[in-house]
Every structure is written in structure tokens, then in C-alpha cells.
Amino acid sequence: MASQDPTTTKEKLLSVAIEVFVEKGYRDATLAEICRRAGANGAAVNYHFGSKETLYQEAWRCAFAASVQAHPQDGGVPGDSPATERLRGQIRALIKRIADDSSRDFFISQMELANPTGLLAEVMRSQLIPLREKTLALMRELLGPQASEQQVMFCEMSVISMCFHPMLMRRLHQKTPQVALPSALEDLDAFIEHVMQFSLAGIAAIKSGLPPCQDVNDRGACDADC
Amino acid sequence: MASQDPTTTKEKLLSVAIEVFVEKGYRDATLAEICRRAGANGAAVNYHFGSKETLYQEAWRCAFAASVQAHPQDGGVPGDSPATERLRGQIRALIKRIADDSSRDFFISQMELANPTGLLAEVMRSQLIPLREKTLALMRELLGPQASEQQVMFCEMSVISMCFHPMLMRRLHQKTPQVALPSALEDLDAFIEHVMQFSLAGIAAIKSGLPPCQDVNDRGACDADC
Amino acid sequence: MASQDPTTTKEKLLSVAIEVFVEKGYRDATLAEICRRAGANGAAVNYHFGSKETLYQEAWRCAFAASVQAHPQDGGVPGDSPATERLRGQIRALIKRIADDSSRDFFISQMELANPTGLLAEVMRSQLIPLREKTLALMRELLGPQASEQQVMFCEMSVISMCFHPMLMRRLHQKTPQVALPSALEDLDAFIEHVMQFSLAGIAAIKSGLPPCQDVNDRGACDADC
Amino acid sequence: MASQDPTTTKEKLLSVAIEVFVEKGYRDATLAEICRRAGANGAAVNYHFGSKETLYQEAWRCAFAASVQAHPQDGGVPGDSPATERLRGQIRALIKRIADDSSRDFFISQMELANPTGLLAEVMRSQLIPLREKTLALMRELLGPQASEQQVMFCEMSVISMCFHPMLMRRLHQKTPQVALPSALEDLDAFIEHVMQFSLAGIAAIKSGLPPCQDVNDRGACDADC
DNA sequence: AATGAATGAGCCTTCATTCAT
């Protein structure tokens, strides 16, 4: 595991920087603290990275790479598996990735989304677009050719949101319980199963093109057939 | 005469502060700019509010109150309407509220969630809990008494997330298109309908307790009956 | 005399800044020292002037205005006096101005010429051009209408140079004797008389259009007639 | 083979240092840039020269030697030529030397005069004194034994100034046109001739001991005879 | 009630210099 710890000063700085940026955000993080925690001189960041901005970009890039490597997007599901199975893989991978304590890129991303510094715009776009393309493709496969482009994007957005937002809340609740409300997300596997079930039903409903049953209490007849 | 506009210096400061906090976040907003934009003296904030922190809290509280007043949680749906109708009301209200350009509280909240200052923790909790309780109650009603507490929370979380996250992305894409990816959210009514359809299907699936159909492509028989 | 000493902090800062900029130049002058000497807080300059650059510009402008006011370009000679008398006035004014210990603008100008920061370019141009125009006009008057534009500029340049450069050396010799060689410039009035005599002879020679006598030792015949 | 170009790291550093010191002055030049431009390691200067100060001194010494070698003070005029001819030689040599783009010592000298670092004081003195002695001797020869020591120094100073100052302006105008005013110094030979004519007339006037003609417009009678 | 002046702590950055290799 610990086969290549941050041994050089530069690696240590990067590693510490990720921590601090996650904890405090770009603006509140100070180079002084990063250097101090890394046991380096106060000018070390500027020597190795040139500026705080560069360090920030480098930090996210590094965290993102580690995060995706630890949790590949397909969730370990072979590419020739059924679509629903591959969806499960993606959902599981996304949730696990965010849940992973060492997935710092996600939190930097969240800060960046909420209060963009502009420094990560290009880097994030270039890295995230490919991931999104894959999910969109899978969504189209699930919805079938009759689905409109808008329907595909809406469904993708819904599924991603059901993974993202709750996990953000969970993480916040762990970090600062006074801010986020509890969400019963201790049982991650149960949550993954829920998202899966909810998503498939939603996708099926969109695909069926039927207007939603006006009252779910009336769906007994339908359920019986499933 | 002009009693509704912020006429007093203090009101003007509060109004400007909301704008600036939304634009730049707590850390990047400066009292100097707020005072300048408000046409007030550089010491005005500290005179009227005592500190930047207090101003921040007041700003969110003020923005939140205005936002909820403009978009009541029930979406205008009477309390004796069917549950699905009331769900539609809540979803529409939430989405509309976030979409509303003058709903600044939401964006402050987002920043606070992504990068908490800790200053809004208590204020936000106390204001948000009642709203959430209502949604949870509605969700329980939809799921029926057999549903577990966990299922209720999961479903509530899923529905809220499907509203929240996409709208955040939309707003970000409007503000800084280079950061957020496009999401086809121009047609808000279509999106509301989508969330409604997706949610009801998901809730129904959870309620039915059935394992999700393994392959949505096999649901043809069921769909025909719905 | 001391009717309006720098009483406000801003005036004191400006006054001290001129001193320090003259002593050390733009780059070696530090805001810390300026503030310290002015008995002000370390952030005072940025409060009153916004930046070191602005202070620098303001300092030169202020010094130049004081300098020209103390030594008007015409040297006190009425505009209807003979041209040679007005030339004497300008030469005396220029030399006296530079010699004046309180004429700090000149030394800032010298530094700026030798190693331009670019910050004073526009300010200096706009202030110096009018002065130069006057001298050029006088020179044309002395040289007569037959003189070419080039001859006018050359003569003006020569006269100005004979005033400027030696005075720079003198000031340097006073400040740091080890750098500049001695130039017998203690007797300022004698020097002014020398420049006057030298200039008039030069101008007359140029005006006469004659080739310079090949050997001054042969000029006896000519001198006798003058 | 390539023995004349700076081949060793040390020579290259020296060569680059001259360039950079000329461009930016002592303070604004950085060792980092010098090393970078020389393709050397960031610690190379301190390794080869011990300090920035030493490098500066070496740089000027080197530039000065090259400059004087390229433009000997006598301007190629034999020592047994008439005094006026030798003066022409010195004037031409000085002006040509300053005009020469590769004469970097002059510009370092100018910076040093305008804003002395003190580092070149001794070096410059020792190198410049011999040159000045020669010019003073020539001046005494031209003025004759009756001239006072002061008159000799004044005349020498005037002639030197008429060469120095305009050429500084010219160079500055070439480098940063926005700072220095134009001076019609494109035609260098014409300028040399002007200085020669102006100088000889001035020297003759001083020598003649006559008070300058009060009004050059009255000199018609004299001019006719010259 | 409100303001202009002033403050001090802290931040990012630069750069000549040093040191171990």
C-alpha cells in the first residue's frame, strides 16, 4: 500500500495541499500552513510550483487522477454486461468514489462549483467531459432510440444528482454535523440499492412515455404484472 | 412614499451584501466593496452590523425569508389535494425557487454547503428543518405505512437531489459557462414534468417493494397495462 | 517660510517619499521606510495613495511643481527683454533650479532617464514639453530665420546639456564624492557666466554659418574686431 | 576554434550579465534571469563570481574595456596633429563610443551616476580619471597658459556635456520613445560637426577673455570679418 | 447617526544566497 509515500518535498507539499484545500477552500488555505504542515520552508511552494494557483490546479489534478484510478467509472462491470448491470456499476462507482475519504477531488470540485475561482475551469471540463459522455451513452442505451436528446440528458442528470447531492450531505454531516441534516446514509450498500431501484423505475417510466400514474396508490394493477 | 425599497443605509447595506456574497462568497467579498456599492462609508458595516460575520448571517436570513415568501413550499397546492398533487407542488416550488434570479439564499447555501464557514450552521438548520419535515411527511404518505424510515429518507433525498443539483448546475452554467457543463435545462416546465414522472415512478417502485426489473427492455408487458 | 508644513499624514508621506525616492530610487525605496520616516503606519501609503507606483508619480509631480514654482523658467527676466538677456535668464533659472537642494524632481528625473520605470513617462512628457518649447523658441529667435530646424535643436540641446550634465555631476560629488570627479562647480555664478559666454559664442558661430576657425590660435584678427 | 565567443560558462554569464544590467539596472536585474539567459544553473553566478555585486563590477569593467578598445580616446588622430584636430578626434571618439550599440559600459555608467549603488565607485574612478586627464590637458593647450584652472575645467565640462547628455537622450529615445523627447540626432556626423563648431567658438570666446557680445544680433560686423 | 483616518495582522511573492551531492 504505502509503497510510494510522498518522500520528496514536492510530493509532500502536493499531498498536504490537497488536504488543506479540501479543508478550507482555495481562499482560506494559506501557503504558510501548507508549508508548515509539510515541514517545508515558507517559500517552498513558490519554488516547486511557482504560485498558489498552480499548486491548486496541480492538487486537483492529482486528487482526481488518484480518485478515478481507485474507483474506475465502470465499477468493475465488464463492458459486455447488460445495460442495467453497467448502470449499477456506474452508480456504485460514483457513490463509492465520493464516499471514499481519500477522494478529495470531489470536495474541491464542489467548492469550485459553488464558488468558482476559475482556476480549475479548463482542467475540470477536460477531465469530466469523457466521464459524462460515457454515462450519457449508457443512458441512451437504456432509454432506447425513441427517447429525445432532452430526455436522455434529464435522466442522466437525475441519476447523477441522486448520487452526488446525498453524498455531499453525508460528507458534510460527518465533517460538521451542525451544518447538514442527517440522511440515514450510514448504510451505503442500501443506499446504492435504493438509487438503483429508483433510477431504473424512473428510466422505465420515461421510456414508456406514459404519463405518470396520477396516484401511485392506484398502481397495484400494474405492479402485479411486473 | 418609497417605503418598500431599501431606503435606510442599513437596508441598503444588507441588500448589497446579499448581492456581493452571492457573487463572491464570504471570503472573497470585502466590506469595502459592499460599502462602496451601497454608497456608504467604509466603516458603515461595522457600525451597523458590528462585524462581517454578523452581516453574513443577516444577509442569508433576509434572503431566505424573501425567497420562501416568494415561493411557498406547497407550491400553491391546497393541503387537501391528493398526495401526488402536493408532491408536484413541492417539486415545482423548489425548482422555481432555485431558478428565481432573486433567490439569493440558495446560492449562499450552496457555498456554505461546499465550503462551510460555520457561521450559518445554526441559522440554516433552524430554518430548513421545518421545510424538510413537511417533505418527509409527504413522502411517508406516498410510500405508505409499510415503508421503513430509511426508505422514506432515501426517497426524500432522491427527490430533493433531483431538483437541487441540476438547478445548481444550471445557475452555474449561466454565471460561468466555462465551469459547468450544459444540461438542457432551458425548458423548466419540461424539467419539472420530468422530475415529477421520474419521482413518482421511483417512489412507486420503492413502495411496491419489488426488486427492480432486471432489464427495462423487458418491461413492455407491464407498460402496456399501466 | 514654513507657513504650511506637511501637517496631515498624507502630506508628510508625500514629503518623505520624495526624499526617499531621491535617495534610493524607485526600486530601492521601500514603503516600510517611507512610512517609518513619516511616523505613519506601514499600511498608510496604500491607504492614502493606493500603491507604491501612484505614490511615485505623485511624488515627482509634487516635487516638479514646487521646483518650477521656486525657479520660474524665465529666471525673472521680463518677456520684452533682449533675447540674450532672456537666454541668460533661462540658463540661470535652470542651473539654479538644479542646484537647489530642494529640487528633488530633477534627481528623480535623472534616475528615470537612466533607468526608466515607465511610471513617469507620460507625466514627465506633459510637463517638460512646454518648457522645452519655450527654449526652442528662444533659440530660434537667437539663430535667426535662416537657421535650419536641425541647427535650432542642436543648439538647444547643447545649451541644455551644458547646464544639466555638470550640475548632475556636482550633485553627485556632494552626495557621494567617491563616484563623481570634482568639477570646480563651487562658484555657481562663475559657472553660469561661463555657460552664458560659451553658449553665446557657440550660437553666434552656428548663426554665422562659417566653418569654425581651424585653429583658435589664429583667431586674433577676428577677435580684434569683435 | 570558436575561441573568441564566450564559450565557457563564466564568460557567457559575464556577457549576459552586461546585457541584463544594461536593460534593467542593478536592482531590477535578477541572477535568475541572467543564469537562465546564459543557459546556466541558478546557482552559477554565485559559484563563478561569488555574489551579485561582484558580477556587477566585473560586468562594467569588462564592458568598459571593450568599449574603450573599440573607440580609442584620440579618435585615431595622431598625437602630433594640431590641437583642434585632436579635439575633433576626442569629440568624435566620445560620441561614436556612446552611439555604438555594443558600448554597454556607458549605460551602466549612466545608471550608476543617476542612482549610484556605490559598487562601481572605485572602479569607475580609476578607469575614468586617465581619460579625463587627457581631455583636460588638451583643453589647457587650446585655452593657452593664461586661462585659469577653473576656466579649463569649465570648458572641459561643457564639451563633455555637449557630447554626453544628447547621446544619452538619443539612446533613451531609441529604447523607450515615450520617455525621452526627440532630438534630431539621427544624423550623427552633422551632430559631431555641430559640437565641434560650437565648442571651438565657445573655447575661443573664453580664451579671448572678452565679455560675450551682449546681443548676438549685433555681431554682424564681427561675423563679416571672421 | 455616521464618517474619514488610521492600524496591524497576515498573505503571496521575489530573490540572493547556501548546501549537499
Added chain:
DNA sequence: GATGAATGAAGGCTCATTCAT
């Protein structure tokens, strides 16, 4: 002989806060 890493001192600037009026 030469280098890459590292250092520490210092500088300009920002900004919330305070104070006298």
C-alpha cells in the same frame, strides 16, 4: 566543476477593525 533543492529575509498589498470626531 557544477547543480538542484532549499532557505530566510524582505517587500508590496489587502482588509477587517478601531477610534476620534
